[in-house]
Each structure stands twice: as structure tokens, then as C-alpha cells.
Amino acid sequence: MDLVNDLILRAARGEPTPRPPVWFMRQAGRYQKAYRKLRERYTLPEIVQNPEVCAEVTLLPVKALGVDAAILFADITTPLYGMGVDLSLVENKGPVIHNPVRDEKGVEALRPLVPEEAVPFVLETIRILKRELPVPLIGFAGAPFTLASYLVEGGPSRRFLRVKALMYGEEALWHRLMEKLTEAMARYLRAQAEAGADLLQVFDSWVGALSPADYRRYVKPHMERLFQSLRPAGVPVIHFGVGTMGLLEDMKEAGGDVLGLDHHTPLPWARALLGATPVQGNLDPAVLLAPKGVIRREVQRILKENGGKSGHIFNLGHGIVPETPEENVRYVVELIQEVAA
Amino acid sequence: MDLVNDLILRAARGEPTPRPPVWFMRQAGRYQKAYRKLRERYTLPEIVQNPEVCAEVTLLPVKALGVDAAILFADITTPLYGMGVDLSLVENKGPVIHNPVRDEKGVEALRPLVPEEAVPFVLETIRILKRELPVPLIGFAGAPFTLASYLVEGGPSRRFLRVKALMYGEEALWHRLMEKLTEAMARYLRAQAEAGADLLQVFDSWVGALSPADYRRYVKPHMERLFQSLRPAGVPVIHFGVGTMGLLEDMKEAGGDVLGLDHHTPLPWARALLGATPVQGNLDPAVLLAPKGVIRREVQRILKENGGKSGHIFNLGHGIVPETPEENVRYVVELIQEVAA
Numbered sequence: 277m278d279l280v281n282d283l284i285l286r287a288a289r290g291e292p293t294p295r296p297p298v299w300f301m302r303q304a305g306r307y308q309k310a311y312r313k314l315r316e317r318y319t320l321p322e323i324v325q326n327p328e329v330c331a332e333v334t335l336l337p338v339k340a341l342g343v344d345a346a347i348l349f350a351d352i353t354t355p356l357y358g359m360g361v362d363l364s365l366v367e368n369k370g371p372v373i374h375n376p377v378r379d380e381k382g383v384e385a386l387r388p389l390v391p392e393e394a395v396p397f398v399l400e401t402i403r404i405l406k407r408e409l410p411v412p413l414i415g416f417a418g419a420p421f422t423l424a425s426y427l428v429e430g431g432p433s434r435r436f437l438r439v440k441a442l443m444y445g446e447e448a449l450w451h452r453l454m455e456k457l458t459e460a461m462a463r464y465l466r467a468q469a470e471a472g473a474d475l476l477q478v479f480d481s482w483v484g485a486l487s488p489a490d491y492r493r494y495v496k497p498h499m500e501r502l503f504q505s506l507r508p509a510g511v512p513v514i515h516f517g518v519g520t521m522g523l524l525e526d527m528k529e530a531g532g533d534v535l536g537l538d539h540h541t542p543l544p545w546a547r548a549l550l551g552a553t554p555v556q557g558n559l560d561p562a563v564l565l566a567p568k569g570v571i572r573r574e575v576q577r578i579l580k581e582n583g584g585k586s587g588h589i590f591n592l593g594h595g596i597v598p599e600t601p602e603e604n605v606r607y608v609v610e611l612i613q614e615v616a617a
Numbered sequence: 618m619d620l621v622n623d624l625i626l627r628a629a630r631g632e633p634t635p636r637p638p639v640w641f642m643r644q645a646g647r648y649q650k651a652y653r654k655l656r657e658r659y660t661l662p663e664i665v666q667n668p669e670v671c672a673e674v675t676l677l678p679v680k681a682l683g684v685d686a687a688i689l690f691a692d693i694t695t696p697l698y699g700m701g702v703d704l705s706l707v708e709n710k711g712p713v714i715h716n717p718v719r720d721e722k723g724v725e726a727l728r729p730l731v732p733e734e735a736v737p738f739v740l741e742t743i744r745i746l747k748r749e750l751p752v753p754l755i756g757f758a759g760a761p762f763t764l765a766s767y768l769v770e771g772g773p774s775r776r777f778l779r780v781k782a783l784m785y786g787e788e789a790l791w792h793r794l795m796e797k798l799t800e801a802m803a804r805y806l807r808a809q810a811e812a813g814a815d816l817l818q819v820f821d822s823w824v825g826a827l828s829p830a831d832y833r834r835y836v837k838p839h840m841e842r843l844f845q846s847l848r849p850a851g852v853p854v855i856h857f858g859v860g861t862m863g864l865l866e867d868m869k870e871a872g873g874d875v876l877g878l879d880h881h882t883p884l885p886w887a888r889a890l891l892g893a894t895p896v897q898g899n900l901d902p903a904v905l906l907a908p909k910g911v912i913r914r915e916v917q918r919i920l921k922e923n924g925g926k927s928g929h930i931f932n933l934g935h936g937i938v939p940e941t942p943e944e945n946v947r948y949v950v951e952l953i954q955e956v957a958a
Contacts (some may be wrong), residue, residue, distance in 0.1 A: 434775075437903055437940065444907030481802045485933075487880040487901050489918055522881045539828040543738045560828050562831075563777055566785030577830055599778065 279474075280410035285343045288475060288512035288534050289599065290587040296579070297344035297424040298609055299414070301516075302595030303337035304349050308602055310336050317507035320365055324350050325493040327400040334405055334413075340406050340602070341609050345475070348406065348468065349400060352418030352479055353426065357466045359456075360387045360396020361427065365406040369432065376430040383453045385541045389460035391467035406472035411529050414514070415468030419480035420457040420502065421495045434544040443494045462505040476506065477514040478532065481594075483521020491523045491535035496530050503531025514556055514562075517592055521546075528553055539593030554587030564600045564608070571604060575611045619749035620815075625686045629816060629853035631895050631928040634836060637920070638685035639950055640755070642857075644678035645690050646693050650941055651677050652846035659904070662707055665691050668741040675754075679804040679944070682950050686753050686816070687746065689809070690738060693759030693820055694767065694864055699735020700797075701728045702768065710773065715772040717825040719783065724794045730801035749814035753854070756809030760821035761798035761843065762836045768794070776855030777826040784835045803846040810850035817847065817857040822935075825860020830861035832864045837871050844872025855897055859935055862887075869894055879928045880934030884922040885936065895928030902933045903942045916952045 279285075313321065314333060323329050334349040344477055353363055353371045362374040369518025387487075393397065405413050416428075426432070443450045465476050479606040483495060486533055506513050517523065521541040528535055528550055537546050537557035546555055561573045575590075580613035582588045590612050596605060620810060622625075624638035629885075646652055655664065657672060664670050675690040694712045703715040716723055732740065746754050758863055765774070769780040784791045806817050840856075847854050856873025858864065862882040869876055869891055878887050878898035887896055904915045918930075923929045931953050937946060 285690065313892060435903070437906060437938065440903040441906055444904065444911045482879065487899075488651070489884045489915070490901070519860060519881060522883050522886070542827065542829045542863050545863070556827075559780070560831070562776070562781040563785065565778060565782055570785040574830070597776065599780065 277407055277408060279346055279412060282412060283327065284412050285474060285512065287388075287589050288514070290551050290553055292334050292551055292586045295612060296582070296588045297331070298612040299343040299347065300337070300592055300596050302607060303341065303343060303347065303605070304333050304364070305427060305596055305608055306481065306598035307596055307605070308340065309598040319360055320351060324354055325397045327404055327482055329403040330397070331402040331408065333400070335408065335607040336606075338409065338411060341413070343609060344611070346404070346409055347414040347477070348398070348402060348416060348473065350416070351422065352416070352481075354398065355389055355391070355395055355417065355460060356427075357528045358389050358424065359389075359460055362387055371426050372431045373427055374439055375560070376428040377424075377453060378438065380449060381496055382427075383449055383456065386453075386456050389457075389463050391464050395464070395467075399467055402468060402471040402473055412474035414475045414478040414539040415465060415473030416479060417461040417465050417468075417529055419478045419517075420454045420461060420498050421486070422480050422482045423457050423461070424453055425482045425485070433482075436482070438491075443490065447494075447519065450494060451498075454495070458498045458502050462502055465506055465513075466509050467476070469506075473511065475512045475514065476509070477536070478502065480517040480527075480528070481518070483517045486523070488522045488526060491526055496526050499527070499530035506531075514589075524549060534587075536591070537593065543578060544583075545591065547582065547585060552587065554589065556589040556591045558591070558593045559608070561594055561597050561600070564596065564604045568607060570588040571607060572611060574598070575608055579612075579615060618748055619748060620753060622685055623753060625753050625930055626815060626853065628657060628928055628930050629855070629895055631893055633927045636933040636953060637923070637929045639953040640684040640686040640688065641678070641933055641946060644682065644684060644688065644690070645674050645944070647939035648936055648937050648941040648946070649681065650676055651693055656753040657747070660793075660835075661668065661692060663745040665695055666738045668738050668745055671738070672745040672749065675742070676749065679750065679752060679946060681956070682947050684752070684950060686755050687750055688755040688818070689737065689739070689743060689746070689757060689814065693757070693764065694738065696732070696736055696758065696801050697764065697768075699728070699730050699732075700801055701726055703780055707804040710866040712767050712772055714768055714771045718765075718768040718794060719779065721790060723768075724797065727794075727796075727797050729877055730804050732834050733806050736805070740808055743809060743814055754813065755816045755818055756806060756814030757807040758802040758806050760819045760824065761795045761802060761839050762803070762827070763821050763823045764798050764851045766823045766826070768790070768831035773824075777823070781831075784831065788835075791835060791895060792839075795836070799839045804841055806847055806854075807850050810847075810852045815853065816853045817850065818857055818877070819843065821856070821858040821861070822863065822866075823860045825879075827864070829863045829867060832867055835866050840868070840871035846870075855930075857897065862909075865890060875928075875930060877932070878934065885924075888926060893928065895930065897932045899932070900949070902935055902938050902941070905933070905937065905945045907943070909948060912948060914953060916949055920953075920956060
């Protein structure tokens with residue numbers, strides 16, 4: 277299907293648009309009644325491995341909210357199964373890794389990712405979506421550090437002590453792990469672009485745990501390689517992180533066509549720092565639980581902070597939280613659409 | 618006892634010193650064998666309410682490490698009992714509030730704090746310490762937002778949805794809660810200074826959860842009042858927060874003689890932003906679990922980043938984690954002392 281609305285592609289290229297495009301991380305999720313209905317019949321992995329259902333879930337927010345982009349429904353751990361990782365997704369907790377990677381044996385046991393064999397269902401979902409979507413489709417992957425922190429910690433972490441102990445204590449092994457994950461995610465993202473994804477987003481959700489010095493030494497070289505290897509895919513790539521104000525300059529240098537900001541990073545400061553580089557963000561997801569007057573005030577603040585500058589994709593600073601009223605998400609889309617009215 | 622070493626007072630006033638003073642948040646804690654021994658006989662509240670034992674615990678790191686300051690041993694929730702809060706401290710979890718504050722009734726039920734009646738044991742501990750300490754003593758309190766987030770959330774939080782819902786949904790009530798907490802902490806801190814504390818630290822550990830816009834609207838006015846009301850105490854005040862790079866300029870304007878930085882905030886950037894205002898920090902606590910070579914590299918990086926500028930108090934970006942080997946903490950002190958050797 278031809279694109280009816282390519283706002284996000286133009287914004288990602290820094291071109292002027294009548295209004296910022298808007299979409300939301302986790303726009304398909306538990307805050308939606310229709311999604312909760314589907315989850316009564318399928319687990320998350322079952323949805324992801326069933327292209328017809330997965331396409332339907334991906335389309336839910338496009339139809340219900342009128343957002344300017346769809347994002348493939350999947351989990352950042354989806355490709356890890358294909359690398360030999362034994363994991364399960366636990367509700368309200370996240371991934372639990374049954375064979376955490378904490379030594380040479382663990383790193384060597386990670387198999388190279390062959391997307392066509394490991395995640396054919398993801399590529400099929402993309403092909404189905406490209407036949408139906410009026411707006412661009414975003415493919416995505418977890419960034420090497422964020423995936424490594426799950427693998428080494430064994431699941432979500434608050435203090436990241438194990439992953440930092442590996443970084444500091446066995447640097448060569450750390451870089452070997454990061455190389456494997458970087459190569460795998462490069463293949464995974466390129467395969468999504470080849471299957472039809474119009475943009476890609478790299479989620480470095482936990483990289484904000486690092487000091488800038490640690491980012492430069494232990495992560496940045498791998499991110500440079502990742503973004504270089506995505507160039508041939510020929511689609512804009514959004515480079516997103518949480519708690520990354522202190523890393524933003526290095527993240528920009530590492531690569532990505534658009535920098536995704538969380539709500540801790542002042543938008544005016546970021547735009548000044550990043551120059552012409554487009555940005556995405558950055559409403560606090562908690563604002564979507566506030567009264568409409570506060571939502572309006574905060575959306576307008578962010579639009580004002582951007583000052584009408586080209587290359588702004590409106591989004592939250594992180595994903596929609598499950599407690600969010602659906603009407604409040606729709607309300608934000610309406611507020612953004614008012615800008616061009 | 619007269620001060621033998623006043624390095625931290627000079628640094629807090631921005632005066633040149635032969636080397637940065639060094640102390641560590643949570644320098645008395647579970648990483649210490651002697652502390653663990655004492656905890657076999659006393660709970661944390663029992664220690665805090667027993668001045669002789671509390672002074673002994675406060676002195677442990679001064680004697681064992683040779684740090685340049687002691688910090689009163691207590692918990693940021695210590696004064697809350699005196700305001701009518703029913704709470705318990707749960708190991709590895711933190712405070713659990715049995716009567717969380719989520720409405721008008723809860724806010725009005727909070728009693729004004731009369732330190733001499735509510736926490737006489739804290740003041741007595743300070744008097745004992747001032748008779749024994751060769752180095753300055755730091756008193757401290759939790760900042761209003763950080764305490765409010767415990768009270769409203771009912772304990773530690775990852776997403777802070779309840780406290781933000783109160784801020785956004787019942788702003789007048791929110792400001793009433795913050796006024797009560799600000800007044801209480803001002804009294805608590807002034808009483809510690811009057812009892813002999815040489816410096817004070819305000820711990821705004823969770824304020825980094827807010828966007829800069831929210832900090833300015835819902836928190837900054839109260840912090841301004843807090844720091845204004847501490848001026849008569851006539852001692853330097855350290856204003857510390859975690860995840861606060863995006864708030865730093867506003868925190869500086871709110872007040873405090875020294876800004877405490879976490880390890881996410883680049884030190885050179887902070888010093889440029891803050892001008893002559895002294896800073897404290899900012900080694901990642903996880904580095905203390907690394908091999909000595911990495912510890913030395915990271916300590917020297919921070920010293921180099923500060924570039925010998927006056928007004929630098931060396932510290933971690935947050936508290937010492939319990940898994941830390943004691944010898945590594947001592948090693949950092951030695952590395953800092955080498956600077957003036």
C-alpha cells in the first residue's frame with residue numbers, strides 16, 4: 277500500500293513539516309482494551325510468532341489513535357532466542373534469562389543470528405503490514421549494551437553491578453560479547469528494513485546506567501559499528517536511550533539519524549547541542565495519567581520548547597505505561613494535529 | 618575536640634586545598650565487617666536511637682578509612698516518625714510507609730516536627746561526636762520531594778506514578794505537603810547545626826524522576842525556601858541529587874553552597890555550568906567493585922576532569938553498595954591522599 281502520510285520520514289530527514297509527526301513507544305499495549313482482549317488468548321511470544329495476529333496488534337493503535345507511524349509489535353529479546361538464549365517473559369517484571377552470560381563459555385555459546393531462520397515470523401509480519409499500512413512502519417531492536425545487561429544480570433536490574441563487574445574485570449570478554457550482539461542486531465535490523473520497514477529504532481534503554489567515560493570506552497565503539505553497518509539499509513535510524521543526557525554528544529557521534537530523548541533531558545538544550553540532527557520526544561509518560569488540562573499544558577510546553585524547528589518527532593520519553601487511559605493518548609494526538617489545523 | 622583537618626570546610630567555601638577532601642555517602646554500612654557485627658545486636662532504628670552506639674557507628678569509617686569528614690549515622694526517614702508517620706525499614710528494600718499520604722486527611726495528619734522532642738537522640742549523638750571527632754561532621758536530611766515520594770508511594774518506587782498523579786491532579790494539596798516537609802526538614806537541619814554539625818547535606822535522591830519543567834513548578838519553590846531558612850545556621854550546605862544533570866542549573870538557583878553530582882553528570886560540564894560553585898562527586902559506586910587498576914584509572918580520571926580547580930569534594934555518585942570490599946574504599950582514600958603527597 278502506498279504511504280498516505282510520510283510526515284515521520286520527512287521529519288527524520290530534518291525536512292520542514294506542517295506539524296510534528298506523533299507516535300508512542302509501546303503504543304500497542306496493556307493500556308488498550310483491544311490489546312488486553314487479545315492477550316486473554318495469546319501470550320506475547322505467541323502473538324509475535326503469529327504474523328497475522330502480530331500485524332493486527334501492530335495496527336491497533338494506528339486505527340484507534342491516528343498516529344503517524346506504526347512500530348512492529350515485538351520484544352527487544354525476540355531475536356535472542358535465535359542466538360541460543362533460554363529466556364521467558366514474566367508479566368510486570370520483564371525477561372528472565374535462564375542461562376545468563378557471565379563467562380567465556382557463555383559468550384562463546386551465543387550463536388550468530390540468521391534472521392531468516394531465527395525470526396521468519398517477524399519478517400512475515402512486516403511484509404503483511406506493508407500491504408496494509410497507510411503510515412510508515414518502524415522496525416526496532418535492543419542496543420548491544422541493553423541486551424548485554426539483560427544477559428549478564430539475568431533480567432532487569434536496578435544497580436547493574438554484574439554487567440559493570442564484567443566490563444571492568446574482563447574487558448576483552450566484554451568486548452567479545454558486545455561484538456556478537458552488535459553483529460546480531462545489525463543483521464536483525466537490516467533484515468527488517470529489507471522486509472519493508474521504513475525506519476528503524478535502536479532502543480538503548482539501560483545505557484543511562486553508565487558514566488560518560490564508561491560509555492565511551494565500553495559501548496561507543498560498538499554503536500559506531502552498528503550504525504555504520506545499518507547505512508546500506510537506506511532507512512532513517514532513531515537512536516534512543518533513557519537517562520542519557522550526559523551521553524548525548526557521544527551518542528550523536530556514535531550514529532543514528534534521529535536522537536530519541538527521555539523527559540529528563542531539556543529539549544532546548546538538546547536541540548542546541550545536536551544542531552540540525554532531528555530529535556524525538558519527550559513527554560513524561562506519567563503526564564498521560566494527569567487531568568486533560570495538565571496534558572494540554574505539557575504538550576504545548578514541549579511544542580513551544582521545540583519552537584517550530586524542523587526535525588522533531590513527538591513522542592514520550594519512554595513507553596506508554598499500562599495504567600494510561602486510552603482517551604488521554606488519543607487526546608495528545610489531537611493536540612498535535614491541532615498544530616497544523 | 619578541635620578540628621585537626623578542616624579540608625572539607627575550605628573546599629565547601631571554594632578555597633584552595635592541597636588536595637580534594639574525600640568522604641563517601643553510606644561510609645558507615647554493610648560493606649564494613651565491624652558494622653555488620655553491630656547489626657547482629659541492633660536494628661538500624663535501635664542504633665540511631667542509642668547515641669553512644671550511633672556515635673560509634675559514625676566513627677567507624679573515620680577510624681578505618683581516614684576520610685576527611687564524618688556523616689551522622691541515621692536514615693532519611695528518621696525524622697518522619699516525629700511527624701506521625703508509621704513506617705518500618707525493610708532490609709534490601711528501604712522504608713515501608715504503613716499510613717501513606719495520598720489525600721487531604723493524610724497531609725493534615727502530618728504533625729509539625731519539634732526536633733528536641735522527636736529526635737533528641739540524634740542531637741545527643743552529634744554532641745558526643747563533636748567531643749571526639751578530629752574531622753568535620755556532616756548532618757543531613759532527605760529533601761522534601763524525596764520524602765514526599767516515599768510518603769505518597771508508600772515506599773521506594775521505580776515509576777513514581779502516584780506522586781506525579783498527586784502533583785498533577787491535586788497541585789494545591791501537593792504544595793501543602795511540600796510546605797510541611799520543607800518546614801520540618803528546615804527545623805531538623807537547623808537543630809543538627811545548632812547541636813554541632815559543621816556541614817549539612819540535603820539528599821534529593823529521587824528528584825531526578827522529574828522533568829526540568831516539573832522540578833521548576835512543583836519542587837524548586839520549596840527548595841528555595843529550605844535553603845533560605847538554613848542560612849542562619851551558618852554552615853555550608855551540600856545540595857545532592859541523582860539523575861539531576863537536567864535539573865542542575867535550577868538546583869543551583871534553588872540553593873546550596875556545594876552541588877553534589879552523580880556519575881551520570883560529566884564533571885567538566887558541571888563545573889563549567891556552575892562556575893565558582895563547589896561540587897562534590899562523582900565516582901560510580903560500581904567502580905569500587907572493580908580491580909584496583911580500574912579504580913586507580915577512574916579516580917585519576919575524575920581528578921583530571923576537575924583539573925585541580927578549587928572547591929571539589931571527592932565522593933561517589935551515590936552511596937557505597939554493600940558488596941564493596943572495604944580495602945577498595947581505603948584504596949580510594951589513599952589515591953586521593955597521594956595527590957597532596
